[in-house]
Amino acid sequence: MKKxxxxxxxxxxxxxxxxxxxKDIKTREIETIINLGDHFYGPMEPEGVAEIIRENPMICISGNTDRAILESLERDGMKSHxxxxxxxxGELQARSIEWLKTLPNTTTIDDVFFACHGTPESDNEYLLELVNDKGVFVYNDDDLIEKTKSIKERIILCGHxxxxxxxxxxxNKIILNPGSVGLPAYLGSEKYQYRFAMESMTxxxxxxxxKVDGEHVNIEQINVAYDWxxxxxxxxSNGNNNWAQFLLTGRMPKDLRVD
Incomplete structure (x- = not known):
């Protein structure tokens, strides 16, 4: 198979x-798009994103914030904090919400890829990163082999x-996180006893x-300039100054710096 x-x-x-x-994907004439979730949540333009996804066929799974949107809607009108x-x-159309309900948590593609948002078991855990009170670290080889031992596909895709x-x-397995299309940094703390920074630095x-050609796999990480x-x-304008700074730099602002 060559694809x-x-x-x-x-x-x-x-x-x-x-x-x-x-636009970049179309310029390269790539037809198969795999989307690892977290489509709409944030102080941005969710329904505009939904329209683009509807217009462009892609293989999609659910992310933790996609699930959170549905859970919030199910709470009988109770407002989120x-x-x-x-x-x-309020901005998502009914058809966009119904589409979220159809998304699987994980999927496999062409017997080559296993796709999850966070880990195979959880959309709200990190597959590659260990977070503790000292910071953010990448798991070692033995740990990652253990974490993915149930997956038979060679290439494991994750986001989050x-x-x-x-x-x-x-x-001989490969774990790939493509990074974020829409949010290059964020401050995490919700599940933990401490704050930590996820920063892509751009x-x-x-x-x-x-690019898969039999046993040969070539991978490119792409960084696309746009009007950030x-x-x-x-x-x-939607009231989130932190996100506004994250979008400009891919880093934590000084006043949010985690020491």
């Missing part, structure tokens, strides 16, 4: 970033951390290209 795939993840409602990535959640729910990483395991919209100043202005 080329575009791998995208974590759009988070960033319409301008998605448009730039889709997150302003972004209420705005996203928003940091583009490629790890080649000694058992404001570019990120995705990956995988415009995207930042959208986030700020």
């Amino acid at each position: 080329t795939y575009a791998i995208i993840s974590d759009i988070h409602g960033n319409l301008q970033a998605l448009l730039a990535v889709m 997150k302003p972004e959640m209420e705005r996203v729910k 951390s928003h940091v583009n990483r490629l790890v080649y395991l000694t058992n 404001p570019h919209a990120k995705y990956a290209i995988v 100043n415009r995207a930042s202005s959208v986030a700020r």
Whole structure:
């Protein structure tokens, strides 16, 4: 089998970033797109993103924020404590919400890829990154082999951390995180007792290209320039100054720096 795939993840409602990535994918004439979830949540343009996804066939799975949107809608009108959640729910059309309900948590593609958002078992855990009170670290080879031992496909796709990483395991498997299309950094703390930073270090919209030719696999991590100043202005106009800064730099602002 000889085939080329575009791998995208974590759009988070960033319409301008998605448009730039889709244009780049089309320029390269890549027909198969695999989308690892977290489509709409954030202070951006969720329904605009939904329209682009409808117009461009792709293989999609659910992410943790996709699940969170549906769970929030199911809570009988109770408002979320997150302003972004209420705005996203209000902007998404009914057909976009119904589409979210159809997404699987994981999938396999062409007997080559296993796709998950976080880990095979959880959409809200990191596959590649170990987070502790000392910071963010990449798991070692033995740990990653153990974490993926139930997966028979050679290439394991994950998102969630928003940091583009490629790890080649000694058992000949490959783990690929394409990075985030729409949010190049964020501050994490919700599940943990401490704050931590996920930073890609650039404001570019990120995705990956995988070319499979039998046993040969070529992978490119792509960084697409787009109007991140415009995207930042959208986030700020919707009341989220932190996201506005993340979009401009791919780093933590000084006042949010995790020591």
